Amino acid sequence: MDWPTGLLVHDGKVLGIDWSVWKVVGWLGNLVFFSRFFVQWYATEKLRRVVVPTAFWWLSLIGSVLLLIYSLRQRDSVFIFAYAFTWIPYIRNLIIHHRHADAHLECETCGHSCPPHSNFCASCGAPLAGSAAKTAR
Numbered sequence: 001m002d003w004p005t006g007l008l009v010h011d012g013k014v015l016g017i018d019w020s021v022w023k024v025v026g027w028l029g030n031l032v033f034f035s036r037f038f039v040q041w042y043a044t045e046k047l048r049r050v051v052v053p054t055a056f057w058w059l060s061l062i063g064s065v066l067l068l069i070y071s072l073r074q075r076d077s078v079f080i081f082a083y084a085f086t087w088i089p090y091i092r093n094l095i096i097h098h099r100h101a102d103a104h105l106e107c108e109t110c111g112h113s114c115p116p117h118s119n120f121c122a123s124c125g126a127p128l129a130g131s132a133a134k135t136a137r
């Protein structure tokens with residue numbers, strides 16, 4: 001075995017794995033699913049508070065569907081059950097996030113996106129269109 005190529009390719013296997021289309025699907029699922037941790041960690045470190053960005057739910061959904069497809073192909077009941085229902089909360093969280101984003105109010109003065117039911121802009125303090133503060137005037 002020649003070092004270092006022998007570590008990567010040995011007995012016709014790359015990284016000790018017998019590659020096939022289904023192995024690529026399974027490993028792609030693993031990579032996508034695992035990458036969500038870095039996305040969430042980065043978002044949390046960036047904002048200095050615990051946040052779960054939309055990308056986390058997309059990566060969860062795509063990764064778990066790929067892993068479900070792979071486990072169905074392998075007919076592995078343990079992994080089929082592990083990924084059979086996880087898509088439900090992922091899709092639900094994406095729907096809730098989308099509805100929440102749609103309910104945000106845009107400040108006409110500065111363009112800042114304000115949380116739903118806000119009366120005043122969090123950035124410039126201007127009354128928001130459709131808010132109780134504006135309609136009361």
Ligand SMILES: [Zn+2]
Binds near residue numbers: 110112122123124126
């Ligand atoms: Zn504003």
